[in-house]
Amino acid sequence: AARGGASAFYCGTIGTVFFPNADLLMPTPLINGAVYGFPAWAPPSLTVSNFWLRFAETNFQLTVSNDTAIVSTGRLDLVAHADLHCAGNLVLDKGGSLYVYSGETNGGPTNHGALVSVTGDVIIASNSWIYPYSHPINGGSPLFQMSNLTIAAGGGFNANVAGFAGRITVPNTNGYGPGGGYLGGGGGYGGQGGRGSGGGGAPYGACDAPLGAGSAGGDYFGSGGANGGGAIRIQATNAITLNGTITANGGAYSGQDSGGGSGGGIYITCQTFGGTNGLLSATGGTGGTRYGGGGGGGRIAIVYTPERQSNAPAHAVTFTAMFGTGNNGWGDLGTLYFTDNQLLRETIYHSGVWTVPGLTGWSPNTLTVSNACFRFPIDGFQLTVTNDIAVLGANTTLKRFELTNAIVVCGGGLTVTGATLSLFGGATSAPILNVGGDLTLTNGGALAVYAGTTNPARDYGALVNVSGDASIGSNAWVFPHSHPTNGGSVMFQMRNLTIEAGGGFNANGLGFIGKISGGPPWYPAYGPGTGNTGSGGGYGGAGGAGNSGAGGPAYGSSNAPVDPGSPGGDYLAGIGANGGGAVRVQAAGSVKLNGTIQADGDDYGNIDAGGGSGGGIYITCRRFSGTNGILRAAGGTGGT
Secondary structure (H helix, E strand, O other), rough: OOOOOOOOOOOOOOEEEEEOOOOOOOOOOOOOOEEEOOEOOOOOOOOEOOOOEEOOOOOOOOEEOOEEEEOOOOEEOOOOOOOEEEEOOOOEOOEEEEEEOOOOOOOOOOOOOOEEEOOOOEEEEEOEEEEOOOOOOOOOOOEEEOEEEEEOOOOEEOOOOOOOOOOOOOOOOOOOOOOOOOOOOOOOOOOOOOOOOOOOOOOOOOOOOOOOOOOOOOOOOOOOOOOOOEEEEEEEEOEEOOOOEOOOOOOOOOOOOOOOOOOOOOEEEEEEEEEEEEEEEEOOOOOOOOOOOOOOOOOOEEEEEEEHOOOOOEEEEEOOOOOOOOOOEEEOOOOEEEOOOOOOOOEEEOOOEEEOOOOOOOOOEEEEEOOOOOEEEOOOOEEEEEEEEEEEEOOOOOOOEEEEEEEEEEEEEEEOOEEEEEEEEEOOOOOEEEEEEOOOEEOEEEEEEEOOOOOOOOOOOOEEEEEHHHHHHHHHHEEEEEEOOOOOOEEEEEEOOOHHHHEEEOOOOOOOOOOOOHHHOOOEEEEOOOOOOOOOOOOOOOOOOOOOOOOOOOOOOOOOOOOOOOOOOOOEEEEEOOOOOOOEEEEOOEEEOEEEEEEEOOOOOOOOOOOOOOOOEEEOEEEOOOOOOOOOOOOOOOOO
């Protein structure tokens, strides 16, 4: 025995045991230690029980003729470029664990830094785990092969913070990995890393074959960026049943200025995939509390045989490639890739960018997105739901349902509670939401609609059409974003509109934008009423004069204000503030306003910049009423 001692703080690790050959080893080794001295061993069977055994030679070849069992808190370690070939089954039970440390590779799809190849099945019981570690600088990762893989609840694969490493000894450097963050930026992989004091790491790799590990966050002021999640690569020739966990999460910040690590990669090929209450997770880590950026989500890919999968039982497994948050910036969602759309159910708990080859639309009977951050990435996606849609959560910034330039048809009612439904605009066409029943926003729920451009055939940049009534509760909001350069805006149509106190429409600063940073100084920004050289934007009234230029002119129509507001002028690289957006409501019946409809221009962000003009609020209805309601389209304050 050469086992390390216990401590209230950190335990020691195992020491070394040297043998000139394997003659003294038994199929049930009674060894605590890292074994050196010979390159291979071929026992008829292997059971590791109550001992910690490490084969420490590089390129070690362990060939077991029958079953391999790691049980009763036993632990087996394999180091760089080791191979475990098991002709029977590999069983982990009663707290058994297998640690596999990868060597370097050249990144090719057939390469691996360590191999576990099992002719039979891999069975992981509760409280038992396989820990795959990618090479911390090169990113080489282990490969696992088997016939069937069964993981019980409370067990699984754990590659958390086992990817590319953060740099601690060299201050103010990128984390290791292709998406390493810079100066506190979060690591990127499936999603962009969040900005720190420097930039977040860029996405890389392939969504359909995520071979790589996750990248580390950036160091700043010697805080040390957090490690990325590792890579879990599983090839099963038959079925995978996941009732437990497969996880490759990025690490959280170690100092207030460090970036979070990106989520890692989970790449599974099999005939069928299923399970009950299972979890696959490749989330980005949290960035530091001062200058840190959050890690981007990782990549998860499940590649199965569609014909076999169609005959498999329905699964209840959750997939998440959520981004990490950070004080300076948040990462972006990672990717979730599948052979086809069979694994998408009508109740969605997943977080990530859902990616299926050729998927341009989906037509479920009902749809519930619950406590998830879920995105359909395809421009022009068509979502047609026969009955109701519900978007549910407890945090409007973290729990979201997002579509880009989509056509969404809801045959019943649409309810958004404690979460956000976001409809992003496209380059040449408009997102459209048609609701056959009522639209209800409650408990802080939000609807964010980003307009596309307008054209002679369409005078709106996005359309929300509600056949029934629209109701906006207290603390619930609609955010209509006008197109920042074209001015296309969102049109809302409904039967009756009710806005309760504390809720409403918020288009503050969502109109034409100020001059983009890095452009020529004193250059007019977007919008017909943009200010010049630090002057204020105009719309209903002219903007105030700046240092050496008149304010932006008034424009548009007083009785049909369909345009958004214009920005203030730039001066001495002080970017002009954005104009207020446009709130355009057509109610066939009544509008009852107890809350707020606002479209204010932004205040200056630099002492030499002009304030944005107020936006437009245009409401048509048969009856308008309310108690203590507010409609406001005020201009923003100019620089000092």
